[in-house]
Amino acid sequence: MAGKHWMLRFARWHIWLGWLVGVPILMWTITGLVMVSRPIDEVRGTNLQREQPAQPLPGFPVPLFNTLGSAREMPTVLATQMVDGAMITTATYADGRVERYSAAGKLLPPVTVSDARRIVAARIKGGDRISSIALFPADAPASDFRRPIAAWQVSLDDGTHVYVGESTGKIEAVRTRFWRVFDLMWGLHIMDLKDREDTSHPILIVFAALSVIGALLGTILMFRRRKARVVK
DSSP states (O other): OOOHHHHHHHHHHHHHHHHHOOOOHHHHHHHHHHHHSOOOHHHHHGGGBBOOOOOOOSSSSHHHHHHTTSSSSSSSSEEEEEETTTTEHHHEEEHHHHEEEEETOOOBBOOHHEEEEEEEEHTTTTTTTTTEEEOOOOOOHHHHHOOOSSSSEEEESSSEEEHHHHHHHSEEEEHHHHHHHHHHHHHHHTTTTTSSSOOOOOOHHHHHHHHHHHHHHHHHHHHHHHHHHOOO
């Protein structure tokens, strides 16, 4: 009798938990299905980026190091690479500031709108079909970029947004239309529609714990019913 009493109580709890966590469980299932429906390369837009041929460095950029050596502040990171046949060194400082230098040690100006247009056309498939270009400052990034970097948003005809760093000259991100759908689904999945980053907050933890308890109760009730059928 005691066992039957507990089974009835479990069944009652299972029903109430089902009403409470049914919507979140359905939301997690739907958003998870949408997010896995396409390969991650398509989501990130890496499939749209053209492969850049490797270009060996012609030599050691001594003038640059002479320039930096006389500066008050030394960069924390230096990266030298060939870009369109020219040797470019990117210097990153402790405060996040980025500067570009030529092989002759000359400070290069920020990327202009025409530079951004040329970079996207050369490095992105379909990058010549541009509908608009806008500059977003570091303190007010675009909603689908959300990084504290000044960047040009190059909008393509198919709805893809390509972000080119104003100080780096690099393609910082590619945001396709499906990326924006994926981003919304991710925000719903972790219940954080503001920043889409907090995967460990009380609301999510409580609903996840209640869902686990409901699943455990359902599992117990399933075996109890099977046992009852066998006895009959």
